Amino acid sequence: MASGLSQPGPRPWSLARLLAPHDADLFLRHYWETAYLHVDRGDPGYYADLVTLRDIDALVATSNLEAGQIRAAGGPLGPAGDPDEDAEAQPALAGGAARGRASTSPGGPEWLYEQFRAGSSLVLSFLQGRSAALRDFCNDLGRELSAGVQANAYVTPAHAQGLAAHYDTHDVFVVQVAGTKVWKLYDIPVPVPLNSQHYRREEHAPSAPPVVVEVAAGDVLYVPRGLVHEAQSTDAVSVHLAVGVLTLTWADVLHAAVDDVARRNPAGRRALPTAFARDADARSMAVDGVSSALAQLRRRAEPAALIDRMAAVAMSRLTPDVDGYLCGIAAGPELDLTTPLDRHDRDTWSVDLREDGRLVLASGTRRLSMPARLESELEWLVTAPLPVSAADLPGTLAAEDRLVLFRRLVSEGFLRLPGTGQGAPSSAPASAARAASTAVSSAAADSGAPAPSTR
Incomplete structure (x- = not known):
């Protein structure tokens, strides 16, 4: 005690x-x-x-x-x-x-x-x-x-x-x-x-x-x-x-390994011998098949990939932080280069490069595929002091492209207006709160077209 x-x-x-x-x-x-x-x-x-x-x-x-x-x-x-x-x-x-x-x-x-x-x-x-x-x-x-x-x-x-x-x-x-x-x-x-x-x-x-x-x-x-x-x-x-x-257990890892190997190997998806439940010879064949399947599992299972899969499962069990999501969507068409924004799930952002050459931006339970050319901009957003604005973004992106990126991140729930979520930073300046309020009010009166896709 x-x-x-x-x-x-x-x-x-x-x-x-x-x-x-x-x-x-x-x-x-x-x-x-x-x-x-x-x-x-x-x-x-x-x-x-x-x-x-x-x-x-x-x-x-x-x-x-x-x-x-x-x-x-x-x-x-x-x-x-x-x-x-x-x-x-x-x-x-x-x-x-x-x-x-x-x-x-x-x-x-x-x-x-x-x-x-x-x-x-x-x-x-x-x-x-x-x-x-x-x-x-x-x-x-x-x-x-x-x-x-x-x-x-x-x-x-x-x-x-x-x-x-x-x-x-x-x-x-x-x-x-x-x-x-x-x-x-x-x-x-x-x-x-x-x-x-x-x-x-x-x-x-x-x-x-x-x-x-x-x-x-x-x-x-x-x-x-x-x-x-x-x-x-x-x-x-x-x-x-x-x-x-x-928690996730070693039993969960083994279940995932069997599922993964069976998806990649047709032999693991075939039926047991039809008579294994009533015939001694068929049962013996089934026992040999189990030994063979376990050997294949050991050879074909990919430990690192399995642990990555378990990590994704663990993170998917977090409760999404969606405070301010609707306010951000409503304000999207009115966001400009100087509109201050906050990060959803501010402590959990990450950027990873996939094998196909595209980036995956992750935040809490959200995942978003983005072009690799935006890597430096997204890496900056992961750690930038809050609030952030499109004008603050380093690099050579044109003003229009910056707005497209930020509006996309707002519409996908990665960024939000300060003051619209309970997790918003108390240090956000009063001007940021006024700008957010103005953006929401303007959007409510205007049914402008949604922001273009960042692809």
Whole structure:
């Protein structure tokens, strides 16, 4: 257990900031995928710039039951401190299984609050798609861990439990926002389970006494996948984020290798011997075929290409930052050489040269093919101080070509007007904000032709 007082700093988020003052490198060496870690800070406001009880309150009020954004689960604890015995089995959000009442009955917000008053927890799903702060947090962490990261919130009334004992098939950081929860941590019946290896009570129910950990506001608890756990609130409302890390595994690499080799080699796509399931000779042929296929896989698989493919998959799991996208498209025809612009996903831009001689500009989950002659201009845009304008672009591009390039980057979601996204830089001058506002207003009144394609 790590303890101490540490104040959060500005973006970006990182594993080090999430776990501070515990050392992130030590965590990866000694806890990641194998053991729980509780960081006890004694600092209730540590995550205040990420999410607060007021933020969660607003999200509950605007959540849609029918769209699956929120549900009620669990109930009050019985006299013995156990979940309500009337609870029914329900799947957990990302592959585990848990016991607890859960419903998406279309009763509206008042129905939700009625369930909450009766002891049910409110579960808000995939908040990284509804909160810019949580999107940035999940993306920052996802880039560092080369994984998808999602954030669900659990709001539990006093003396209640949302989910019964279970394990998850993904790693979880429990970020306690308000109140306190008592966690019971059992054993790991299935180390690092695959997504398909769900918790089954009849097989995996814990038999040994748990380790009991009290997690207070401002603390974080790491729960590796496969660790059986359950949590109960104490004498006040509890709010925590379950930050799920969706890692890529060596099994994923092997699946990708088989897929890649089979796509390039017709032999890998042929059917097994027709009688292999009923005839001994055909079965023997099939066994020899497996040995041959594995040998071909070893010879033909391209390790570097497979890791590049996994990297692309990991980055595709980030949540797109599209703040200001529509404002930029609307303003496109009115953009001029001096219009200040910001980068979407400003920390993740990259430019790579493909084998066919074209460039690929990448930003977050976006990819755009561009002509190789623009390499120096795009490389400059990757690191240029913000805001940028077409007039600032170094090189010999004509004014008209600069406008074509910048309008294309705005229309494709790579650039945006400062002040139209929550990630916009606070240092953008007032003139930039006025120019952006003027451009949007002018575009709204003018249906000018779209910017020409940069090809």
